[in-house]
Amino acid sequence: MHYAQVQAFGQPPQYLEGPDLPEPTGNQIRLKVLASAVHRLVQMRAKGQHFSATSAPLDPSSDGVAVDEATGQVYYVGTFAAPLFAEYANVDKARLVPLPAGADPVTVAALANPVQSSWMSLAARVNRDVLPKDFSVLILGVTGTSGRAAVDVARQFGAGTVVGAGRRAAPLQALVADKVLDAYLVLDDATLAAATRALGHVDVVLDYVWGAQAATVLNNLQPGAAVTQYVNIGTTAQEETLALSAQTLRSKNLTLSGAAPGSYTLAAAGKELPAIVAMAASLPKPADVVPYPLSEVARVWDTDEARKKRLVLLPETS
Template sequence: MKAAIVRAAGQPPVYGDFAEPVPAAGEQRIAVTAAAVSQVVKGRAAGTHYSATGRFPFVVGIDGVGRLDDGRRVYFAMPAAPFGSMAERAVVPAARCLALPDALDDVTAAAIANPGMSAWAAYAERARLQPGETVLVNGATGTAGRLAVQIARHLGAKRVIATGRNPAALQEVAALGADATIPLAGSDAELEDRFRQEFAAGVDVVLDYLWGRSAERLLTAAAKAAPEAVPVRFVQIGAMSGADITLPAAVLRASAIVLMGSGFGSVPPARLLASIDALLQATVPAGLRIAATPVPLAEFEQAWPRDDSTRRTVFTLEAPAR
């Protein structure tokens, strides 16, 4: 079968032929129709993500959309190694297949599942967001951050604050439901002061997709906010601005900040899958929006190097004839 394959460490994936997967007991064979590129997928392909196995060769991709042998349309996650989702076929444990709503198209489902899950699981499983609370999304101009703003609103957040490095993109995020936007510009003192104003007014949950300098300023500002400020649940998801921060111990001693992560390892796989299911069921009724660029899998090598944080590349294949 045709697939996107990583043949050895340090080599980019290539389009080529790979062995057909054979389902074992309890597994489903899926004819893949759509599979999206994500930071996790790129990290695993490069061997830099913490979930990479280091075994070669393997097919790229951790999730996608396709048809079971009986024709049912499903979203699927974590195909059995060495098979991935960017191939004509995959095999997946039956428990990792989710029926798709009829109104949700394949490309949107494949595009939204991973970035949307990052926010849905952070809100529902880690922060335990309650209706009426205030959310701050740090790094809201990328695909995942834009969804985090929309999902916060759908889950009942009273107020949503968005930060980002691109002022023009922040205006687009405001149109998606952010009540206030904060450009990540100016000196550390200026940025911290702006954050402190928001925390003094009350911020319940922070979803952080950036880490780095802005996370340092956010945590420091939360600690310095007015004593009557509401305790903050700070959920770390991504590290687009750097893998490390410098955090004075006094920040945690002088505040009611609860610092946690969300992702593979911090949320059980079954609960991550439940978050994806809830997201997929809500996508059309809630009007959740994601920009996606469909590309035939045969053009994989040309499209793989492209990097656009505001649009999701989705590799597509023709649905099997029935």
């Protein structure tokens, strides 16, 4: 069987050949892997920069789509359910969600993780009991795949106003013109503080960015009497720390939390997974999703395309 593994943290995965899998246990099923995406989570695991990656060699994959060759049923395979940079996987049946008929495996593989990131933030890390009807959401990093999916997720959860923030004005303006966003902020050092204050109260912040610009937003939020719930989901700024004023925490009605596997239980994620997969299957395939054969993983891993787009790896059967 062919598979891909990181032999040392920080190196691209290598395409390898090894023995076939052992027979599935009683609670497992053997599936043919169709697609597994290279999410930021996967990239971090490959570098040894995620808590789930403790040693190499390692299959850094997180989730994906696979098929039961005996029945033709296609499934979404949940996060860390099995190594999926491989032709086949033995998967616990409890970690599978059947895909709707006609769902595109590449689209679901590309979008299930991004959808899950914001879905679980709102389902498990935000206190929805205190949210008003048609609540407001600010999404930092809205032009990325995860941020764009977060807009749809926020609307699904009842958001009435969605404001997006990104580094370049042009794509943000286009999202407003297309009525995807209601307003936008540019993550610009010169204008961000004043623009954040001008927003007034925001009920929820979903942050894929972190770092210095997230600190500017935090220090200039205007919660008022109602709470602002701030959830960090990612660190696309590649800054793991930020400078947050103690005065901000003392003077504002603000809660801070994070969302990722570890901050909520697998049971909580499993409960939400059918809805997450259904949403991922319903969305159009983003233009920045690029499929490649798994055999080319070492060649495409560190390319400019891999850094700017979302690769989806497609194992080939020997």
